Amino acid sequence: MKKRILAVVCACALTVSMLMGCGGKEESGGSGGDGGDTIKIGTLYPLTGDVASIGQNIMRGVEFAVDEINEKGGIDGKQIEIVQGDSAGDTKTGMAEAERLITQENVVAILGAYQSSVTEVVAQVTERYQVPLLTAISTADSLTESGYQYFFRLAPTNSMFLRDMIQSVVDFSGQNPEVKAGSIAVCADNTLLGQETAEWAKYFAEEQGIEYLGEVLYTKGAADLSSEVVQLKDLNPDVLVVDNYISDGILLTKTMAEQGYKPGIMIGKATAYIDPSYIPAVGNACNGIVTAAEFNPGTKGKEISDAFEKEYEVAMNGHSAEAYTAVWVLKTAIEEAGKADREAIKDALTNVKIEGSFPGGEEIILPYDTIEFSNMDMNGQEHTNTNGGATLTILQIQNGEYKTVWPLEIADAELQYPASYE
Amino acid sequence: MKRKFGSRQILLLLLIVIVALLPLYVQSTYTITICIMTFYMASASLAWSVLGGLTGQISLGHAAFMGLGAYISTLLLVNFNVSPWISILIVFVVVGAITALLLSPCFGLRGPYFTLVTIAFGETFRNLFTNWEYAGKGKGILLPYGEDDFGLMRFSDKQSYFYLGLGMVVLIYIIVKMIDKSKLGYGLKTVREDEDTANAIGINPWKYKVIATFISCGLMAVCGVFYANYYRFIDPEIMIQTQSVEYLMPAVIGGIGSVTGPLLGAVIITPLSQFLNATLSSIAAGSNLVIYAVILIVVILFQPRGIMGWFNGSKLKAKIDKVFDSIDGKLFSKK
Numbered sequence: 231m232k233k234r235i236l237a238v239v240c241a242c243a244l245t246v247s248m249l250m251g252c253g254g255k256e257e258s259g260g261s262g263g264d265g266g267d268t269i270k271i272g273t274l275y276p277l278t279g280d281v282a283s284i285g286q287n288i289m290r291g292v293e294f295a296v297d298e299i300n301e302k303g304g305i306d307g308k309q310i311e312i313v314q315g316d317s318a319g320d321t322k323t324g325m326a327e328a329e330r331l332i333t334q335e336n337v338v339a340i341l342g343a344y345q346s347s348v349t350e351v352v353a354q355v356t357e358r359y360q361v362p363l364l365t366a367i368s369t370a371d372s373l374t375e376s377g378y379q380y381f382f383r384l385a386p387t388n389s390m391f392l393r394d395m396i397q398s399v400v401d402f403s404g405q406n407p408e409v410k411a412g413s414i415a416v417c418a419d420n421t422l423l424g425q426e427t428a429e430w431a432k433y434f435a436e437e438q439g440i441e442y443l444g445e446v447l448y449t450k451g452a453a454d455l456s457s458e459v460v461q462l463k464d465l466n467p468d469v470l471v472v473d474n475y476i477s478d479g480i481l482l483t484k485t486m487a488e489q490g491y492k493p494g495i496m497i498g499k500a501t502a503y504i505d506p507s508y509i510p511a512v513g514n515a516c517n518g519i520v521t522a523a524e525f526n527p528g529t530k531g532k533e534i535s536d537a538f539e540k541e542y543e544v545a546m547n548g549h550s551a552e553a554y555t556a557v558w559v560l561k562t563a564i565e566e567a568g569k570a571d572r573e574a575i576k577d578a579l580t581n582v583k584i585e586g587s588f589p590g591g592e593e594i595i596l597p598y599d600t601i602e603f604s605n606m607d608m609n610g611q612e613h614t615n616t617n618g619g620a621t622l623t624i625l626q627i628q629n630g631e632y633k634t635v636w637p638l639e640i641a642d643a644e645l646q647y648p649a650s651y652e
Numbered sequence: 653m654k655r656k657f658g659s660r661q662i663l664l665l666l667l668i669v670i671v672a673l674l675p676l677y678v679q680s681t682y683t684i685t686i687c688i689m690t691f692y693m694a695s696a697s698l699a700w701s702v703l704g705g706l707t708g709q710i711s712l713g714h715a716a717f718m719g720l721g722a723y724i725s726t727l728l729l730v731n732f733n734v735s736p737w738i739s740i741l742i743v744f745v746v747v748g749a750i751t752a753l754l755l756s757p758c759f760g761l762r763g764p765y766f767t768l769v770t771i772a773f774g775e776t777f778r779n780l781f782t783n784w785e786y787a788g789k790g791k792g793i794l795l796p797y798g799e800d801d802f803g804l805m806r807f808s809d810k811q812s813y814f815y816l817g818l819g820m821v822v823l824i825y826i827i828v829k830m831i832d833k834s835k836l837g838y839g840l841k842t843v844r845e846d847e848d849t850a851n852a853i854g855i856n857p858w859k860y861k862v863i864a865t866f867i868s869c870g871l872m873a874v875c876g877v878f879y880a881n882y883y884r885f886i887d888p889e890i891m892i893q894t895q896s897v898e899y900l901m902p903a904v905i906g907g908i909g910s911v912t913g914p915l916l917g918a919v920i921i922t923p924l925s926q927f928l929n930a931t932l933s934s935i936a937a938g939s940n941l942v943i944y945a946v947i948l949i950v951v952i953l954f955q956p957r958g959i960m961g962w963f964n965g966s967k968l969k970a971k972i973d974k975v976f977d978s979i980d981g982k983l984f985s986k987k
Contacts (some may be wrong), residue, residue: 278929316929316940321883321890324931326689330682330930350794350885356809372791420782422790422887449779479827 259352269304269570270329271560274342274352284549285344288367289314290542291553292341299557302590305564310557311318313337317348324348338570339364341556345368346422351379362563362576367549370422371430374613375557382579382603384556386524386620388423389609391499392430392471395522398624398636399469399495400438404644405638409647410494416445416465417458418499419478424450427473427499433609443467452478455485462490473499480511487515487651494648495520497624499505505545509630516627518649524548525597526623526634529642531595555596560589565589579603580615597623658980672818675811677702684810686923692878693816694918697902698824699871699913704900705908706828706837707864708844709759713774714872715895720747720777721873722880722890726793727786729804736805736881740874748870751860759861762847771893778891791885795880805881813882820878824871825915831867832911840864844909874900905951907958916959921947 274294275285290314301310313335319325324343331337332355336568339362349368356363357378364382377651403411414435418424428445436440443465446458455478462470470493474482479502496519502508503521525548526536535546538544563582567574583602587593594601624636626645633643675684700714724737724746758769781787800807807813831837842850843857850857880886906917924947928940955962963969
């Protein structure tokens with residue numbers, strides 16, 4: 231019997247050693263797709279799942295920029311090849327996809343991700359593999375607080391959003407004494423972003439000497455917001471700061487109209503209030519609502535946004551404009567690096583400084599004129615590789631159309647006050 | 653006749669050895685990543701199956717119990733520098749006890765009513781952690797970054813997590829298998845098949861459900877420790893109810909009620925869904941989900957008892973059993 235067991239063990243060992251012989255072909259070199267005819271760039275956005283529509287909108291911006299660059303001859307004669315990853319809005323999948331892009335597809339850099347929780351995990355992966363990760367969209371402040379060397383953020387952070395929103399309100403009341411800005415309250419969903427919005431609103435309100443009355447938080451995807459609106463009515467702030475996902479934003483606006491609650495200024499943190507489906511869904515009830523925006527089609531980059539709209543039949547918004555710009559930033563960095571090498575691109579991104587227009591002459595379509603990634607101290611927190619110069623514009627919906635009302639120098643309309651909601 | 657240690661066990665050991673040697677001949681880290689994900693899903697599904705499969709109490713709150721384990725171990729690590737290895741024991745006992753205590757008044761509820769209660773508990777925990785300052789609120793907790801440290805379960809290479817995950821899945825599989833074959837297991841299955849009869853023959857359904865909850869949720873919390881230390885970032889979203897469905901899926905495909913079912917289910921659907929995602933979503937986003945859904949529908953429609961449910965009653969199994977028995981006979985017969 232012992233002999234037979236021995237035979238079995240031997241057979242096992244043989245099988246295993248045979249299996250070991252046939253592996254080990256896949257892994258590729260460390261520094262990425264230099265030497266091929268194309269430069270491979272990975273994207274990691276949610277293309278499926280509950281935020282898929284946002285991810286697909288982002289991808290339009292990416293594609294549009296890549297097509298433009300490739301038509302103009304690519305990067306040093308090499309075409310850009312986009313390798314799409316799908317995070318499905320899930321951290322586990324996001325991590326696996328990042329590893330696939332890096333080790334299987336051998337991309338030189340990754341653009342992504344959307345949700346801050348996914349970005350947080352992916353940033354750790356790219357840090358370990360030493361691959362540059364450039365996010366155009368993720369706004370959570372905490373992302374750049376970990377000291378990552380390979381993670382770059384183009385988007386303004388949440389604190390920058392609130393800084394500009396509160397500043398605009400102060401400017402409005404400075405310009406027109408009728409505009410009351412003595413107190414502030416927040417209505418947001420109870421998630422990372424909503425909580426940060428309330429936190430920063432409080433921080434900047436106190437900095438500006440505005441009374442902070444408190445926040446009303448609800449569960450994302452709410453079925454009813456009546457009691458929340460009643461609470462807001464009770465607080466009765468001069469300025470109502472709102473941060474909602476699209477379905478909640480629509481519901482909130484409608485509930486406020488039903489209950490006849492009309493705060494003098496209602497200012498949104500982009501998201502719902504610049505979504506293409508917002509105005510059609512609520513009709514006249516949105517007139518007078520103010521919102522921050524990462525991009526304002528009226529002022530800069532009109533040709534680009536028109537061409538974009540013609541191609542996709544959707545207007546360019548903050549997400550697609552930022553995704554578009556991120557590709558151009560990466561292109562500039564790769565050119566400056568002189569080769570499609572991960573380490574060189576990371577160094578180039580650290581040093582890149584784009585003022586007014588990209589080296590080829592294309593203008594920056596976002597509201598600000600300088601893009602650079604620097605380490606900076608923001609409200610007492612150390613941030614690495616953040617685009618500190620990013621600013622926002624403030625729009626107001628007037629007669630169903632977005633009008634720029636802030637910064638005051640580039641405003642194409644005056645603030646309608648108090649907001650009419652009709 | 654089945655033996656305690658026969659050809660089946662040898663085959664299983666061989667399988668484990670082959671899987672354990674995988675990192676040596678597959679150098680692709682992506683493949684290793686998928687393996688780790690599979691180990692994790694299999695472990696979670698096995699843990700779920702103690703309550704959902706063996707006892708027949710379908711829970712949709714297990715993501716929250718996993719999250720509870722992840723949070724407890726992470727908070728212990730961050731604030732008190734307690735090694736995750738020690739946390740494994742702590743969370744097993746603590747989460748097991750908490751859930752058994754919380755759910756014990758609900759065991760009178762049957763079928764979908766019990767399921768609804770577990771959803772409610774899951775969402776309660778998620779909301780608790782979303783609003784709890786100490787646990788980082790909605791921002792979650794990032795595990796400390798730094799040098800590799802075995803004691804802190806922190807590795808920069810995938811292989812270490814691979815073996816950690818493999819160890820976890822083997823351990824949980826053995827535990828669940830042992831329960832299945834024990835007196836406890838028969839008690840649980842009796843409760844599943846007919847609670848009233850169980851009561852009549854002296855098996856107290858309430859007591860058995862408490863034990864099953866303790867073990868199931870405790871093991872789930874252990875998976876949470878692995879999750880936290882592997883992904884190194886946790887937030888309240890890991891507790892969301894749709895995640896619970898993901899843990900239940902391998903069991904449904906593989907076969908609820910069989911121990912091998914959840915394991916087999918995870919081995920099939922985790923790589924499959926990742927493969928479909930990687931290959932198809934760049935061509936037409938979402939088409940991977942269509943194919944995935946079709947596979948699920950086909951299985952549920954034609955094989956509601958899952959793969960193992962079909963296999964256990966099939967002629968194939970009888971044939972395979974015969975082969976194994978004859979090998980056993982030859983190998984171990986005493987001349």
